[in-house]
Amino acid sequence: MAVQGPLQGQSILVTRPGDQNVAQCQLIESLGGTAISLPLLYLxxxxxxxxxxxxxxxxxxxxxxxxxxxxxxxxxxxxxxxxxxxxxxxxxxxxxxxxxxxxxxxxxxxxxxxxxxxxxxxxxxxxxxxxxxxxxxxxxxxxxxxxxxxxxxxxxxxxxxxxxxxxxxxxxRCPSYSEQTLKQKLVDAAPSALLITSGEGLTNLQTLISGHLAGRFQTLYHTLLVVPSKRIAQIAENLGYQQIKVASGPDDYSMVRAILPEMDWNSWHDKQI
CATH class of the missing domain: 3.40.50.10090 (Rossmann fold)
Structure with missing residues (x-):
């Protein structure tokens, strides 16, 4: 049974390297959302x-x-x-x-x-x-x-x-994905937000989609993009992203919290404690 929460009905792209995205995925799912894992950095x-x-x-x-x-x-x-x-x-x-x-x-x-x-x-x-x-x-x-x-x-x-x-x-390292995988996670899954914590992850995403018929990924530039700093926000703006939000920090809670209105976050958080 799906978890009820303020992210219900939303799919969120999570891009931390490897197993480091597990906690962020779990947080999104605890809020009722669907986490889409696509690490943009390989260490x-x-x-x-x-x-x-x-x-x-x-x-x-x-x-x-x-x-x-x-x-x-x-x-x-x-x-x-x-x-x-x-x-x-x-x-x-x-x-x-x-x-x-x-x-x-x-x-x-x-x-x-x-x-x-x-x-x-x-x-x-x-x-x-x-x-x-x-x-x-x-x-x-x-x-x-x-x-x-x-x-x-x-x-x-x-x-x-x-x-x-x-x-x-x-x-x-920049990871390698097939065009089919990128289309499945970035287009078919239609993420409502992208969580990207580094400038390198952002430029790696650009490299990946540029190598696979970038035209089909144009909707990403109009998807909410959450980043942890003004510096990375500037990189995103230069790449053409239209909806950029700067989180209060790069940790999982700050990044996910940036997706939600304060009222929704506080309401959910109060129920957990």
């Missing part, structure tokens, strides 16, 4: 024979020389912690462990790191504005992340006098 861990492993290994061997280690995402936290534990069964002390966003920090804390993040933000800009990140002259700072991505954190901290290194712990 591949850096291994011993990977091209970027040598630089990562060098950073990890020197881990105790860093004043700060910054993890840019929950994936960086999970995979970075695994690599650190490979080289440091007993983690070095005196390091400032930092997560970008609450989800990343919670992941680190669950793994035993005494980590912190900015309480009122979830992106690089917010972290860089904190008092702890102002006086970093002559500090060595390690940023654990996926390949590519923005250089704002490194460039800003370098300008403030820090020596910043990257440790790449995973590769970001």
């Amino acid at each position: 591949e861990a850096v291994t011993d024979d990977s091209e970027l492993y040598s630089a990562l290994k060098h950073c990890l061997l020197d881990l105790d020389l860093y004043a700060k280690v910054i993890f840019v995402s929950p994936n960086a936290a999970r995979l970075g912690a695994e690599k650190i534990d490979d080289y440091w069964p007993q983690r070095p002390v005196g390091i400032d462990w930092i997560g970008i966003g609450q989800q990343t920090t919670q992941q680190l804390q669950a793994l035993g790191f005494d980590a912190w993040c900015c309480a009122d933000g979830y992106d690089s800009e917010t972290l860089l504005a904190t008092p702890q990140m102002q006086q970093v002259e002559d500090q060595r700072i390690l940023i654990l992340r996926g390949d590519g991505g923005r250089d704002l954190m490194r460039d800003t901290l370098t300008a403030r006098g820090a020596k910043v290194d990257y440790g790449t712990v995973y590769y970001r």
Whole structure:
């Protein structure tokens, strides 16, 4: 029997990588909606024979020389912690462990790191504005992340006098889908909203539909698109999306909540507690 809720009758596209979309799908279904899973990012861990492993290994061997280690995402936290534990069964002390966003920090804390993040933000800009990140002259700072991505954190901290290194712990890949799969999930299922949490996921979607008779996917540009930041909203606008809403954060609740009027969310939430 279908669950009754404020999303009843709606189909929502969920695009987080792999198994990370499970919780968001479950939340949508608990609200009476139908979740359509289409991961727009495939993550591949850096291994011993990977091209970027040598630089990562060098950073990890020197881990105790860093004043700060910054993890840019929950994936960086999970995979970075695994690599650190490979080289440091007993983690070095005196390091400032930092997560970008609450989800990343919670992941680190669950793994035993005494980590912190900015309480009122979830992106690089917010972290860089904190008092702890102002006086970093002559500090060595390690940023654990996926390949590519923005250089704002490194460039800003370098300008403030820090020596910043990257440790790449995973590769970001654009997944491959057949035209039939894309048509089934993006056209036939007629999603009423798209939840996309990264600029790369958004551009990957563009790549996927551009390679498969993009004309049939034109309705997507008029579908509600929920993103977690103004930066990603700007990317979406440049790509031609007409209905863009910025959620209060990238976590599952914030993204899903952005679909609903405040009255519907509060009414449903009050019944659950």
